[in-house]
Amino acid sequence: MRTFLLKVGATVLTLGTxxxxxxxxxxxxxxxxxxxxxSVVATQGFDxxxxxxxxGVRQGDVRPVTSTYAS
Amino acid sequence: MRPRPxxxxxxxxxxxxxxxxxxxxxxxxxxxxxxxxxxxLGARITRFSDRSELAALNQSDGAWVDVSPETEELxxxxxxxxxxxxxxxxxxxxxxxxAIGYTRPLAEGTSSATPERAAPAPxxxxxxxxxxxxxxxxRGCGLDLGGIAKGWMAxxxxxxxxxxxxxxxxxxxxxxxxxxxxxxxxxGMGGATVMLRDQGAATSSVRRRRWGDLHHLIDxxxxxxxxxxxEEVSVVAASGCDAxxxxxxxxxxxxxxxxxxCAAHAQAWWFSS
Numbered sequence: 001m002r003t004f005l006l007k008v009g010a011t012v013l014t015l016g017t018x019x020x021x022x023x024x025x026x027x028x029x030x031x032x033x034x035x036x037x038x039s040v041v042a043t044q045g046f047d048x049x050x051x052x053x054x055x056g057v058r059q060g061d062v063r064p065v066t067s068t069y070a071s
Numbered sequence: 072m073r074p075r076p077x078x079x080x081x082x083x084x085x086x087x088x089x090x091x092x093x094x095x096x097x098x099x100x101x102x103x104x105x106x107x108x109x110x111x112l113g114a115r116i117t118r119f120s121d122r123s124e125l126a127a128l129n130q131s132d133g134a135w136v137d138v139s140p141e142t143e144e145l146x147x148x149x150x151x152x153x154x155x156x157x158x159x160x161x162x163x164x165x166x167x168x169x170a171i172g173y174t175r176p177l178a179e180g181t182s183s184a185t186p187e188r189a190a191p192a193p194x195x196x197x198x199x200x201x202x203x204x205x206x207x208x209x210r211g212c213g214l215d216l217g218g219i220a221k222g223w224m225a226x227x228x229x230x231x232x233x234x235x236x237x238x239x240x241x242x243x244x245x246x247x248x249x250x251x252x253x254x255x256x257x258x259g260m261g262g263a264t265v266m267l268r269d270q271g272a273a274t275s276s277v278r279r280r281r282w283g284d285l286h287h288l289i290d291x292x293x294x295x296x297x298x299x300x301x302e303e304v305s306v307v308a309a310s311g312c313d314a315x316x317x318x319x320x321x322x323x324x325x326x327x328x329x330x331x332x333c334a335a336h337a338q339a340w341w342f343s344s
Contacts, residue, residue: 051261052330056338057307058266060257065078067259068305068314070276071088071221071241 078251081106086113086221087176088241092228095235095251105228109240112141112224116216118165119176125216129165133210135202141227145216146201148223148312153195155313155336156320161192161291163199165213171285171296181282192291217287222273222315229311238311243273245311260305261341270338271311275318276303290323299325300344307339 053059081092081102090109092102115124124142138146152160168174172184198209208214222243229238235248237256246256246267255266265272277297280287290297304322308314317336321329326344333340 050343051263051265051339051341052333053265053339054337057270058255060254060264060266062252062257062264064257064259064264065080065093065251066091066237066239066244067242068239068244068272068274069242070274070279070303071243 075251075253083109085109086117086241087178088221090241091237091239092232093237093239093256094232095248097233097236101232105232105238108228108231109224113220115139115142116145116220118213118215118217125214128206128208129213131208133207135205135207137204138206140204143201143204143206145220145223146199146206149214149216149219150196150199150201152219152312152316155316158194159291159320159323160218160316161195162214162216162219163192163195163212164218164289164291164294165215166190167192167289167291167294168215168287169213170294171289172282173287177280177282177287181285184283184285186285186295189289189294191294192289218319219312219315222271222311222313225311226271237267240311243271243311243315245271260307260339265307265339267307270307270309271314272305272307273311273314273318274303274305275315275322277322278302288319288322297323299323301325301329301342303343304329304333305341306333306337308337 076096079094079097079099079102081099083090083106092105094102117123118125118129120126124138128136149162167189170185170189172181174182193212198212200207221240225238225240225243225245229236229245229247232238237244237246244258247269249268250256255268257264258267258272260272277286277288286296288297299322301322304318306314306318308317317333321332324332329342
């Protein structure tokens with residue numbers, strides 16, 4: 001009887017965890033039809049006067065100390 | 072709140088171009104030592120002096136030659152650049168450089184050009200072998216490290232100068248640390264100012280170092296100066312060397328593919344055609 005109860009308990013716990021995980025993921029998925037790897041070009045940053053800037057680069061409004069240039 | 076120290080700057084001419092070093096909490100002597108480092112390393116890797124390590128490698132006729140740790144590292148970086156650019160940044164373009172008349176520093180003028188003798192560059196990985204403190208170049212090949220050395224030197228120098236510094240070697244630069252106001256080093260690029268922190272930037276162009284219809288930026292696929300349709304590309308990347316490689320690759324790819332390449336490898340970019 002004790003063994004049987006342990007098996008039932010384990011089964012209920014497994015099914016419960018699976019159900020809870022499913023509900024959590026479904027509730028928190030922002031866009032279920034989003035592609036896993038969006039197009040690289042389409043997700044790039046914004047364009048300012050011909051300069052394309054991704055979120056990894058901040059623009060500033062101070063005078064630059066130096067610049068990149070052709071040499 | 073303690074005031075931040077003032078930016079110390081040092082400007083000089085080396086490697087046939089203008090260089091600038093900046094640092095916070097560094098001394099002028101440290102920046103001067105940085106200039107000495109640039110000049111000493113430049114003398115080792117120039118192709119214009121018969122006494123340089125690069126000249127010894129180019130003239131080795133296929134034999135193994137001893138190289139310094141810095142030259143070894145730069146050669147390994149050249150192989151990495153070749154991979155990163157899918158073969159478009161290839162330092163084995165020296166024969167083409169010589170064929171178009173770029174035989175000495177441009178300040179001394181060019182030689183007569185024989186573009187018909189230019190040929191596609193060999194696959195760098197097939198002709199260059201690098202081992203600890205030694206290197207071997209296949210007979211008949213030649214290397215010109217000018218297309219990769221400046222960004223690589225900017226990376227090394229910025230790290231040598233200190234945790235809050237910027238090294239600009241001929242327009243290829245590396246910024247480390249939070250900069251003068253704590254929000255990055257302000258750098259001009261494409262008519263705007265970008266704040267760089269532990270990032271690099273570089274510009275590749277066919278508008279400088281040109282004579283007649285020729286210029287110095289060789290397309291290794293043809294062995295001739297690039298005619299991609301782009302004349303200048305500036306990028307921000309994780310390091311100065313990466314920025315240099317990405318900018319040159321994008322310029323060689325041309326307007327059709329440059330955006331996609333930069334989107335995959337750069338953090339900011341600007342084109343001019």
